[in-house]
Amino acid sequence: DTAVSQTPKYLVTQMGNDKSIKCEQNLGHDTMYWYKQDSKKFLKIMFSYNNKELIINETVPNRFSPKSPDKAHLNLHINSLELGDSAVYFCASSTPLAGGGELFFGEGSRLTVL
Amino acid sequence: AQSVTQPDIHITVSEGASLELRCNYSYGATPYLFWYVQSPGQGLQLLLKYFSGDTLVQGIKGFEAEFKRSQSSFNLRKPSVHWSDAAEYFCAYGSSNTGKLIFGQGTTLQVKP
Numbered sequence: 454d455t456a457v458s459q460t461p462k463y464l465v466t467q468m469g470n471d472k473s474i475k476c477e478q479n480l481g482h483d484t485m486y487w488y489k490q491d492s493k494k495f496l497k498i499m500f501s502y503n504n505k506e507l508i509i510n511e512t513v514p515n516r517f518s519p520k521s522p523d524k525a526h527l528n529l530h531i532n533s534l535e536l537g538d539s540a541v542y543f544c545a546s547s548t549p550l551a552g553g554g555e556l557f558f559g560e561g562s563r564l565t566v567l
Numbered sequence: 568a569q570s571v572t573q574p575d576i577h578i579t580v581s582e583g584a585s586l587e588l589r590c591n592y593s594y595g596a597t598p599y600l601f602w603y604v605q606s607p608g609q610g611l612q613l614l615l616k617y618f619s620g621d622t623l624v625q626g627i628k629g630f631e632a633e634f635k636r637s638q639s640s641f642n643l644r645k646p647s648v649h650w651s652d653a654a655e656y657f658c659a660y661g662s663s664n665t666g667k668l669i670f671g672q673g674t675t676l677q678v679k680p
Contacts, residue, residue, distance in 0.1 A: 457610075484666050494605075494655055496670040509667055543610060550599050551663035553618055558603075558610040 456480050459544050459559040466534060467567055473530045474562045476544030484508075484549070485527040486556065487519060490541040499542075502527055531564075539566045569594055571660050573671035580648050581679045588643040588674050590658030599661035600641040601668065602632055606654045614656075617641060628652070653678045 457478045466472055478485060486509075487499040501509035502521045516532045531538060541561045548554035572591045580586055592598055599618055603611040615626025622634040632643045641658060658671040 486666075494673045496611075496657065496673075498667050498669075501666060503666075547666055549663075550661045550666050553616075554666075555601065555613050555616055556611075556666075556668055558612075560608075560610040 457544055457546055457557050457559040459542075459562045462560065462562060464562060464564045465567065466565070468534055468536060470534050471530065471532045472534060472564070473528055474542055474544075474564075475526070475528045476559060477526050478544075478546040478557070479525065480546055480557060482546040482548055482557075483524055484547050485521065485524070486545040486547070487527065487529050488543040488545060488558075490543060490561070492540070496543070500527075500529075534564075534566045536566050539564055569660070569669060571658055571669055571671040573656075573658055573674050575674050576672065577675045577677070579677040579679060582650050583647050586643075586645045586648045586652070586676070588656050588658075588676070590641045590643065590671055591639050592641065592658075592660050593639065594660060598641075599663060600632075600634060601659040601661060602626065602630070602641075602643045603657045603659060603670075604628075604654050605657065605673075611657065614643070648676075648678055650678045650680065652676060 459476045484503045486501045490496050499513045500519045505521045518530045521527045541563045543561045544559040545556040547556045601616045602614040605611050614630045617634045656674045659668040
C-alpha cells in the first residue's frame, strides 16, 4: 500500500500547455509538500500545506498553483508550461519535525516540456 | 545564507570498502538533520535522522551518522559498502517551525565490483 502516491509518473507536453500532477497520502499526516528536482538533481521546496492551508510558498512563478482539497491530497497545476519547467516533481508528507518527524516522498513525476 | 553543503559531488568506492559522505550546514540553532537516499528513478528514502541526544545515530541498511556541532557536520558512514548502495545521497537540514527541508547538492555513490 503506497504511502505517498503521485500521478502521472511521466508527463511529456508542449510549451504553452497546462498540466496537473496529483498527490495523495494515506499516512494521516497534516503537512504536504511539493519539491522540484532539476537536471542537476538539486532538490528545492516549492510549496507546503498544513491541513489544507498554504504555509510555504518559495517565490515560485504564479503559473504554478497548488491546491489541497483535503489534508490527504495536494495537487499541482502548471499553466503555460516553459522549457525550464522540465524537472522531476516530488510530493511529500510529514508529521511535525519538532516531534521527531520526517518527510515521506512519493516516487516523483517527471515532466518534460518540448 | 542558510545552506547545506555536500563537498563531494561524486564518490567511487570498491565493494566491501568503508564509506564516508560529508555534509556541512550553516545554521546557528540546534539543527534537525537527515540523510536520504535516492535510487535511480525512485523517490527519496530516509536513512537516518538526528534531533537531539546521542550524536551518533544509527539508520537503516547499516548506515550511521555522527553530528559534530563544533564542525557543523553530519557525516554519513558505512563500514562495508554493498553494490546495492550505489545511489544518490542527500543530506538535509530541517526547520522545526515550517517543516521545510533544505537539501544539499547530493553525492553520487558508485560502487566498483
